[in-house]
Amino acid sequence: QKEVEQNSGPLSVPEGAIASLNCTYSDRGSQSFFWYRQYSGKSPELIMFIYSNGDKEDGRFTAQLNKASQYVSLLIRDSQPSDSATYLCAVGTGGFKTIFGAGTRLFVKA
Amino acid sequence: DTGVSQDPRHKITKRGQNVTFRCDPISEHNRLYWYRQTLGQGPEFLTYFQNEAQLEKSRLLSDRFSAERPKGSFSTLEIQRTEQGDSAMYLCASSLPATNEKLFFGSGTQLSVL
Numbered sequence: 001q002k003e004v005e006q007n008s009g010p011l012s013v014p015e016g017a018i019a020s021l022n023c024t025y026s027d028r029g030s031q032s033f034f035w036y037r038q039y040s041g042k043s044p045e046l047i048m049f050i051y052s053n054g055d056k057e058d059g060r061f062t063a064q065l066n067k068a069s070q071y072v073s074l075l076i077r078d079s080q081p082s083d084s085a086t087y088l089c090a091v092g093t094g095g096f097k098t099i100f101g102a103g104t105r106l107f108v109k110a
Numbered sequence: 111d112t113g114v115s116q117d118p119r120h121k122i123t124k125r126g127q128n129v130t131f132r133c134d135p136i137s138e139h140n141r142l143y144w145y146r147q148t149l150g151q152g153p154e155f156l157t158y159f160q161n162e163a164q165l166e167k168s169r170l171l172s173d174r175f176s177a178e179r180p181k182g183s184f185s186t187l188e189i190q191r192t193e194q195g196d197s198a199m200y201l202c203a204s205s206l207p208a209t210n211e212k213l214f215f216g217s218g219t220q221l222s223v224l
Binding site (some may be wrong): 004008010023032034042043044045046049088091092095096097099100101102103 | 141143145150151152153154155157160165166168188201211212213215216217218
């Protein structure tokens with residue numbers, strides 16, 4: 001079982017719609033949860049982090065965490081073509097190692 | 111530019127050669143990480159430094175791989191006797207202490223082993 005699992009996609013949404021990206025993790029002791037955006041040929045860029053159960057909103061992005069279900073999600077409201085990228089879910093295990101999922105490719109159609 | 115800097119951006123080498131990559135972290139960051147990423151996969155953890163001390167090393171890192179961070183500033187990652195399976199993007203990241211591992215990545219070094 002992979003430690004962090006994501007649907008590889010591609011997820012295709014029309015411009016202006018809500019994109020919903022999901023992630024599950026296997027280590028119940030995980031303490032910190034991150035979403036990174038990676039454009040093709042570029043390095044990952046941190047866009048959201050969440051540490052407690054519930055929702056965290058930042059602009060058009062909302063991260064949701066449910067530790068009981070070991071589930072993390074990212075909602076992107078009013079999706080724009082510039083949001084087209086691979087979104088990497090990452091989990092901090094409490095040590096120094098952050099485990100990444102394989103990423104979900106998102107396409108926002110104009 | 112005050113971000114994480116990696117050099118070179120691209121490296122093409124022949125199988126069996128040695129290669130070395132350099133990473134300069136954000137100046138106030140004392141934590142430095144090396145990750146490897148192949149196409150269609152997320153970054154895989156290789157090793158971690160806190161200041162000059164290498165505190166964790168992945169089992170992925172064979173004895174052909176070595177990393178150093180002398181004086182707790184820049185870091186180097188050396189791969190000896192490269193193999194075609196070493197072809198990947200090598201990413202360096204840094205973070206502040208006590209920030210729950212918010213990582214800031216460099217642009218990466220793309221290694222191609224022919």
